[in-house]
Amino acid sequence: MRLPRKPTAPRPRGAVGAVAASLARRKAAREPRVLLTERGGRPLTLAASDPAAAPLLDAAERLISAAQSGSDR
Numbered sequence: 001m002r003l004p005r006k007p008t009a010p011r012p013r014g015a016v017g018a019v020a021a022s023l024a025r026r027k028a029a030r031e032p033r034v035l036l037t038e039r040g041g042r043p044l045t046l047a048a049s050d051p052a053a054a055p056l057l058d059a060a061e062r063l064i065s066a067a068q069s070g071s072d073r
Helices: 014-030 053-070
Strands: 034-037 043-046
Touching: 034 053
Parallel strands: none
Antiparallel strands: 034 043
16 A cells, blocks of 8 residues: 655756756755765765765865966966
8 A cells, every 4th residue: 555645846947947957956066065985986975964975065166266377477
């Protein structure tokens, strides 16, 4: 016996849905993330809430700031 589905909000379809999906993908692409590569070459993504990600994100921000300030010269 299957349980009934929980009702969800209707999702936009057609051109409006395509634009909404595109905006959601762009937003997700701008979010900071930590991508590590394991010894076997398999990528591993750390969540931004992971305690190990905070110092790595901080170092990446400082590196980007240094590179951008160096290009203004």
